[in-house]
Amino acid sequence: MLADATGGVVKRMSWRPLRYSRRVVGMGGLILEGWPPDIPFGHPKRLPGGRATILLLIKAWDDGFLRFEHASAEAIRVGKKCSKADLPGTPLPEPAPTCYGPFQKKTFGKRRPGTNKKKPKTGPKTPQIVDESKYQFD
Secondary structure (H helix, E strand, O other): HHHHHHOOOOOOOOOHHHHHHHHHHHOOEEEOOOOOOOEEEHHHHHOOOOOHHHHHHHHHHHHOOEEEOOOOOHHHHHHOOOHHOOOOEOOOOOOOOOOOOOOOOOOOOOOOOOOOOOOOOOOOOOOOOOOOOOOOOO
């Protein structure tokens, strides 16, 4: 559907604010109208509310309330400066990076279990101090 509306320029919907603004609005020249104000804009699998939210969006799409419309030149120009200006709703909060999140590994920077064993050195052993008096240099 999106590929047909943009003439094949944009083939997939972008749900992140910057990508939506650049690809769908900037390159494709379309803007999503009719997004419900109480639902944050983001990928459907990450939306809060589960199945009820998805069914509400599907019903809005089928009824024609949620639709793509041609973006004005002003909307494209503003979207290049501020990607969140083109969004149909408030964006979903970005997830915290895994290194800072609540599920951070406590072994970060440590060796894995079972790898603490040192391998024996099987090479030749040399004396640490060489006595120079045994050798004569001309």
